[in-house]
Amino acid sequence: MAASNTERGAGALAPPLLRRLAALLLFGVGAVHLYEYVLDHYHVIPIIGVLFAANVVISVVLGLALAAPPESLRLLGSSPVVRSLPLVGRAPHALVALAGIAFLLGTLVGLVISEQATFFGFHEYGYRTTVWLALGLESAAIVVLAAFVVLETRLRP
Amino acid sequence: MAGCAFATNSRHPGRQRLSTATVPRLGRIVVDDKGRTLYLFAVDPPNRSTCFGACASVWPPATTQGRPGASGGVQPAMLTTLARTDGPRQLVYAGHPLYYYQADTGPGDTHGQGIVQFGASWFAITPQGQIQATGSAHGGVQH
Numbered sequence: 001m002a003a004s005n006t007e008r009g010a011g012a013l014a015p016p017l018l019r020r021l022a023a024l025l026l027f028g029v030g031a032v033h034l035y036e037y038v039l040d041h042y043h044v045i046p047i048i049g050v051l052f053a054a055n056v057v058i059s060v061v062l063g064l065a066l067a068a069p070p071e072s073l074r075l076l077g078s079s080p081v082v083r084s085l086p087l088v089g090r091a092p093h094a095l096v097a098l099a100g101i102a103f104l105l106g107t108l109v110g111l112v113i114s115e116q117a118t119f120f121g122f123h124e125y126g127y128r129t130t131v132w133l134a135l136g137l138e139s140a141a142i143v144v145l146a147a148f149v150v151l152e153t154r155l156r157p
Numbered sequence: 158m159a160g161c162a163f164a165t166n167s168r169h170p171g172r173q174r175l176s177t178a179t180v181p182r183l184g185r186i187v188v189d190d191k192g193r194t195l196y197l198f199a200v201d202p203p204n205r206s207t208c209f210g211a212c213a214s215v216w217p218p219a220t221t222q223g224r225p226g227a228s229g230g231v232q233p234a235m236l237t238t239l240a241r242t243d244g245p246r247q248l249v250y251a252g253h254p255l256y257y258y259q260a261d262t263g264p265g266d267t268h269g270q271g272i273v274q275f276g277a278s279w280f281a282i283t284p285q286g287q288i289q290a291t292g293s294a295h296g297g298v299q300h
Contacts, residue, residue, distance in 0.1 A: 040211040041274055044260035122259075125213035125243050 018148035019093055023067040025141035026100060029107070030059030032134045040130070047120040051110070058103055065096045094152045097145045104138045104145070111135065170245060173221035175236060176229035177284045180265050186281040186289050187231060187250055189257075192264030195219050197253035197288065200277040204239055206247060206254040212275040213243065219255040220245035230284035251286025 033055040036042045043049045065073070073092040111134060114124040124131065174190040187195050196216070201207050208216055222245050227233040231250075238246040239254060248255045258269030258279065269279045270289070281289040 036211065041215045042211075044215060044258075044268075046259070046262055123214070123217065125217075126210050128210040130211070 015093075015148055015151045018144050018151065019066050019097070022097065022100065022141055022144045022148060023063040025137055025144060026059045026063035026066065026104075028137040029104070029134065029141060030056045030063065032130055032137060033059065036130060045122055048114075048122045051120075055107060062096060062100045062103065066093060066100070091152045094149050097149045097152070101142055101145050101149075104142050108135070108138050108142075111138075170220045170222055172223040172226070173219065173248060174226035174228060175231045175248065175250070176227075177231055178229075178264070180267055180281075183267055183270060183281055183289050183291060185230060185284055186267075187255070187284060188264070189219060193257060194261055194265075194267050194269070194281055195248070195250075195255040196258055196269050196279045197250075197282050198256060198275075198277060198279055199288075201254050203252035204237070204249055204254070206239065206241065208254075208256065208275065209243060215259050215274065216256040216269070216279065217259065218244065218247040219257055220247050222246075232284065232286070235286050250282055253282055253286070255282070 033052045037049065037052040037056065042052050070093065073096070110119050111124070111131070113119045114122055115127065115131070117123070175195070176188055176190060176192075177185050178188045178192055179185050180194070189195060198206075198208050198216070206218060208218070218241060220241070221238060225236055225238065225248055227236050235251040237249045239249050241247050256279070260266070260268040267281060270281055272279055283289050
């Protein structure tokens with residue numbers, strides 16, 4: 001019985017840790033895009049520059065929402081629309097995590113397309129360090145967010 | 158400014174033909190077959206590009222598939238190409254590898270003239286193969 005409680009306790013600790021780790025990874029994604037926007041002069045590139053600026057803002061907003069304590073998302077959780085959603089409706093952080101996964105998948109797909117072909121006419125020249133860093137952070141964030149969603153919804157039957 | 162607002166793509170250029178055009182403040186310069194301004198990177202050694210990675214993403218090399226053509230005031234004897242590891246062959250004029258600038262979105266745009274990015278200056282090039290140093294996108298040539 002004691003062992004079972006301990007396991008349950010350890011399991012309950014995992015979602016908050018994953019949530020905070022995902023927030024850090026999202027901040028990292030935003031930082032890489034900010035670096036390229038400012039220091040690599042991507043701000044001059046039509047459409048792509050705007051997308052990079054939007055990426056920075058969305059990464060920070062999602063990261064802050066994930067890092068925020070559950071009580072601060074009470075407003076989101078009290079929404080009838082959100083509450084009507086199966087499982088994630090009872091866990092607002094999971095909804096933010098799902099939004100994060102969708103956002104990161106879009107970012108990843110855009111990056112891969114621009115490397116292999118062109119994205120809004122833009123071609124990324126080569127897999128340099130910042131590109132690998134972006135790919136790594138985005139992939140890791142997707143995995144962590146997915147794990148968080150699974151655990152969060154399991155622990156809230 | 159006419160033309161689409163998409164970024165410049167030099168990955169599938171087809172057979173390129175260079176020409177010349179007269180643009181405000183700069184006079185006669187070398188352009189591509191769509192009238193887009195072409196630039197040289199001041200730190201490139203003759204017939205060799207030093208612009209790769211992020212630099213090439215913002216300043217895409219002007220490339221060609223097949224032997225480039227020349228018209229207008231472009232002197233065919235000055236027009237050659239060099240091999241790149243990251244795409245098609247790059248156009249070279251009077252020993253200067255040529256590039257587009259992503260902020261230019263149509264004929265007559267010269268937003269890259271005289272600016273410093275990636276550690277050195279960028280200039281349009283005259284039909285005589287010289288640096289066009291008479292104007293800058295920011296009001297004066299920067300060195």
